[in-house]
Amino acid sequence: MHSLNPRYLPIFLARFLLLLGVVAGLTAPASAASVDDQFRAWLQNDLWPEAKAKGISQATFKAAFDGVRPNLKLPDLVLPGEKPKTPKKQHQAEFGSPGAYFAEKIVGAVSSGGRARAGKYTATLSQIEKRYGVPAPILLAIWGRESGFGTAKMPYDAFEVLGTKAFLATRKDMFREELLAALEIVQRGLAPVGAMKSSWAGALGQPQFMPTSFLKHAVDFDGDGKTDIWNSVPDILASIANYLTQYGWVKGRGWGYEVTVPESVSCSLEGPDRGKPIAEWAKLGIKRVGGKAFPASEQKAEGFLMMPAGRNGPAFLATPNFYVLKEYNTSDLYALFIGLAADRIAQGDHRFSADWGAVGGLYRSDIAALQRALEKKGYDVGSADGLPGFKTRRSIGEWQAKNGRAATCYPDTALVQAVK
Incomplete structure (x- = not known):
């Protein structure tokens, strides 16, 4: 073994410390300043070539990201040098009693607000229903649930949110697609950069459309040459209707019925792939709550057993339109909320008859x-x-x-x- 010549010790120590610094830089979490620098490099070297290939001009690209920095307060981010974190506790509505999702304070606000606006926008809603076939109460319920009829603030810059998530989120590819769609919205003149306000998740306007949904479903219903889902009520409501229609809304049918399910009918018959004509469900002993018969027009139509809390809560026979509502938000409870709120907008104080059991406690x-x-x-x-x-x-x-x-x-x- 050779000993180190003392005269070379300072040089050795300097190189060793430099190496430690390099390793630390590769493994330690990035500082805010370095994340900013990496974000700018990513924009220019990674995102811009793809945006350019999709027809985005340099002027649009520059305007979209002018002054934009990564927002490190957004959820589900993985900073350079870090590993994705798994939350110790994961709370979602489905894991407690589903009844919490239907708090009267929220349902009541949506239904009363919907009734008020049903009168205010009667002519517009009638025209939209005539064109798209979606009932006004459904549109009003979604509008109320998504943005409180426009009262909810959209404080975020869409390019800040989507840019941050496309660069750092756990689902980078999805947000990258949405970010490119947001750039296309501006490039096509559908909305100026300054109007691109979103939620913390990057959803736009009062219907809360992701940018790809905006491009596919948003419409200019008031005929002013702009597709304005931030301010124009006709555009907002018609865009929601167009969305549902394009996902298969069946004109003339509702979303479903609350029912009683006898013990002889297994709750395992639930699901959109186990449908039967409603008349067949009735023969098994399933009845509408309140004693009304199923409408004659529904007897031969397909219905689907839906029990979101199993035997611990209300049961429903859902129509295909229920699953169209789930295209707006994949939660069973969300679709039920919209159905309940729409029924209350149309019929007054209507509530599920069965209680939600004390289920939950699981992560x-x-x-x-x-x-x-x-x-x-x-x-x-x-x-x-x-x-x-x-x-x-x-x-x-x-x-x-x-x-x-x-x-x-x-x-x-x-x-x-x-x-x-």
Whole structure:
């Protein structure tokens, strides 16, 4: 072994410290200043070539990102040098009692606000319904839910939000597509840069359209030559209607009915792939709440059993339009909220008759573990994503019935342990 000549010790130490600095720079989380620099380099060297190839001019690109810096307060970001974080606790409406989603304070505000605006915009709503076939109460319920009829603030710059997420978010590819679509909106003159205000998720205007949805579905209904989903009520409502129509809204049908489901009918029959004519569901003993018969026009039409809390809450026979509402937001509870609020706008004080049970207490990781256990046993849960969707709910019911348990079709702590 050779010893180090003392005369070279200062040089050795200097090189060693330099190496430590380089390694630290590669592994340590980036400072805000360095993130800004990397963001600017990414814009110029990565995003701009693709934007240019898609027909975005340099003037549009420059105007969109003038003064824009990454907003590191946005959720779901992964800074350079860091690894994605898994939250220890994951709270979502579906994991507590679903009843919390239907708080009267919120439902009441949407339904009363909708009724007031139904009178104010009667002519506009009539014209929109005539053209698109979507009932006014549905449009008003979505408008109220998404932006409080325009009272909710849209404080973010869309290019700041989408740029940050396309650069740093866990779903970069999705936000990159949305960012390029936002640039296209400006390039085509559909909205100026200054009007591109969004939510923290990058959703635009009062209907809360992502930029790709704006390009596909937003319309100029008031005929002023602008597609203005930020300020024009006719454009806002017609754009929502156009969205639903393009996803298959069936004219003349509602969203569904609250029903009672006898114990002889398994909750595992739930799902949009297990539909039956409504007359057949009626023969099984499923009845409308309140005693009314299903409309004669609905008897031969397809309906789908939907039990978002399994046996622990209200049950519904949904029409295909329910699943169109889910194209607006994939949550069962969201679509139910819109249906309930629309019914109240049209009919007055209307509420679900059945209570939501005291279910919940699980985190997303608990449900994902349950889903993986069911998958190993051969059940189709959709995916082990921690979301108790209809495939997970009915798989739970099937496992419960197979193992001599009362089928509830909803996860709980005891079930998670039992299935493992």
